[in-house]
Amino acid sequence: MAKQRLVPLDGAMNFRDLGGYQTADHRTVAWGRIYRADSLSSLSAKDLQLLADRRITVDCDLRTAFEQRAMPDKLAAGMRYIDCHVYAEEGDADQQSDVPGKILPAGYLGSIYQHIVLNVHSQHAFGKVMRELVELAPDEALVFHCSAGKDRTGMMAALILKMLGVDDQTIIKDYLLTNQLYDFAASRQLPSADQMGQMVAKMNTTKGDGPVMKGFLATIEQGWGTVDQFLIRQLDLSVQEIDRLRQKFLE
Template identity: 30%
Template sequence: MNSNLITNFRDIGGYRANDGEIEKGFFFRSGQLNNLDDEQVSFLKDECKLKTIYDFRSQSEVDKDEDTPISGVEYQHLDILASLQDGGAASLEGMFSDLNNIDSAMYKTYEEMVISESAQNGYHKFMQDLIEVKKPVIFHCFAGKDRTGWAAYLILKVAGVSDEDIFKDYLKTNELRKAANEQIISQAKDKLNDQQLAGLESALTVKAEYLNYAIKTMNDKFGSFENYLVEGLNLAEDYKDKFIELYIEK
């Protein structure tokens, strides 16, 4: 499987969990899936056996760069950050509008991914679908790092993966987006000053502090991850048991 075909693509299966290992071939994450060529479409459809695409971007992001349709693959649009204009600092447009204060904008974005109604509704739909039908899915946003990163956190945490491995997967984005980020920065060099370029470079990466802030926000508001699943995402109390039964290889 050539994971270099699509920016920030990876299968988050294979991690050790409390009761075994997450099955490979079911949970793929990536950056946006626009302008895919025939080889990329074939990779997702024939090699990954993809059944559903979950797009976490804002409506304006989707309108600007629609996902490439793939025959036989369902498309679900879940606007996770509808509470923020155009997806906040998680979108490329939002990044450019917050370059002088990017850390503050990113913390606000991660807070909204936990507490906003749009995020809770979107992640509820996504997580509930996973236990309704067992099938290969891919989930993404613009860069595949923030909205997608929290979705990956939810899957790995429910499965019982260690915090060390969860953060390892989260930070892998910085390696896998390196070429794409360099291209975006290169195209923006003539339009931005040095401070703004530094802000853009920071905005295009992930930091452990961002994910830690989302986790702290979750714990402060709900008391625990388990309470967040039930009270924040409106999932059944036995959700974890159902998920583990479906996706954990003993």
């Protein structure tokens, strides 16, 4: 299986492998285990076969119930669907968590991200994805997604990469690549191979600050000190489960 950041599909514009990123302790996020994506409602038969070939067996849907009903996911054979809607809906615990530390002020979009990471229900949704990763079989892979693979998916990706030990600047660069791909997703036009290569190259060299994602990460660090403490206190993961995640998804 090719080690490629962007996975070209007929029916999804922002389907990406989180593998290959380096960590502070010189390890590498495993390729072919964790994927992030936009909507999976328009996948072709060829796409579904590709997902099956990559052993993607778990689909964590971060979208609202309305989005899920309007554009239901298409699943490959043997794929298990998990509702992980991030935005609180009727019956959910729509309240903000108590934060032990100081929280940075943020702009409009940054304040939305901050509200989500501090929301009790959103934390529960993020925790469901993490728990699926904990239980994922060694020869299987997982995909999580929203509608455009930008905001909710970006926050989930940031939590996973941060937990695995990827530095903030790399996480921000990954987020900036999402912004570039979003233009293609909005127009429903698949970027060419050359365009994909150019975007990955730009992601690898950009010095962009990414203030929205930077604020998201700072909220966790200032609120709980470390991402581990956030995962333990708010997502209800144990120290042993966090260690298992690192053992499973780092090489």
